[in-house]
Amino acid sequence: MTPQQAINQQHNHVGLIGLGPMGIALAGALLKQGHSLTVWNRTPEKADDLVSRGAHRAGSAAEAVAASPVTFVCLDNYDTLYRVLDATGTALDGRTLVNLTSGTPNEARAALAWSTERGIDYLDGAIMVPPPLVGEPEAVILYSGRQGAFDEHQKTLRSVGGDPRYLGADVGLAVLYNTALLEMMYATMNGWLHAAALLDSANVSARQFAELALGWFMPAVVDYASLADQAPDLDAAHYPGALGTLEMNLNALQHITRTSEEQGVFSDQPRWMQQIAEQAVAAGHGSQNYLAIYELFKKARP
Ligand SMILES: NC(=O)c1ccc[n+]([C@@H]2O[C@H](COP(=O)([O-])OP(=O)(O)OC[C@H]3O[C@@H](n4cnc5c(N)ncnc54)[C@H](OP(=O)(O)O)[C@@H]3O)[C@@H](O)[C@H]2O)c1
Structure with a gap:
């Protein structure tokens, strides 16, 4: 089996990095929709309740991203994002990163360049609802980047927001x-x-x-x-x-x-x-x- 075939076999698996109020809401929605969820957070105890509901707690960010073809990242800012993702080494290669961390269009473009250099498929997203509405049918989440990535993972994207909107190939569009x-x-x-x-x-x-x-x-x-x-x-x-x-x-x-x-x-x-x-x-x-x-x-x- 090739490494890519091995990744594709994990079809219902989703990774999530970041368990602030928004990350916890995303995790709850993914569990509710029956995904096999692996989470990592700097403060591991924030995953306790999610683990009791069936989530797997990874020992490192690298372990979290390696468990799934697609990983959501939802951190406070881009400095944190790079600090955390740099430590994953090559574990994200051949996988998709959906970045729901707030920033600017240029920060999204830089994250795409960073991902492309490492062979990571990158989709940028912006959550338009507060945590209690995450996962609801009317929850709008905006996405931009490669349309193929949006199409391939649409079912997973729909699990965190019932109304995902693809806005275009310019990766800065969602945050704009x-x-x-x-x-x-x-x-x-x-x-x-x-x-x-x-x-x-x-x-x-x-x-x-x-x-x-x-x-x-x-x-x-x-x-x-x-x-x-x-x-x-x-x-x-x-x-x-x-x-x-x-x-x-x-x-x-x-x-x-x-x-x-x-x-x-x-x-x-x-x-x-x-x-x-x-x-x-x-x-x-x-x-x-x-x-x-x-x-x-x-x-x-x-
Ligand atoms: N909450 C909302 O209503 C809302 C709505 C739309 C979009 N968003 C966006 O979603 C993102 C996450 O928001 P949030 O509300 O969940 O809370 P947040 O306070 O913006 O982010 C908290 C997350 O960042 C992590 N973090 C902070 N500093 C870190 C560091 N130095 N190293 C590793 N991890 C670090 C925290 O880990 P620890 O748990 O270990 O501190 C936690 O996982 C933000 O970009 C926010 O703008 C939020």
């Missing part, structure tokens, strides 16, 4: 999508939190404000303002100002900053949005609509 979506989340959260702080300055509770803000206004922004319908305008750089110009929106942003100051609440956030609009106006987009801000966002600051 992840970063973009998280930015949307934080920007939206900050919008809601600052708006609630404005109302709090007049003794209106967040619960009271939520009915109008989240029950009516947010869905209206997404649906009636048709953000999805406007996406082709972004691709075409088409920003007609007939129904409202960026200059007009700048006026509104100035009102938000001034109102925040008057009400005695934190005014940096609206002022920053105001300054962004001012830069777009200075760049010649004043008579276009608000979407023209996109032109500013697409370039690094001069």
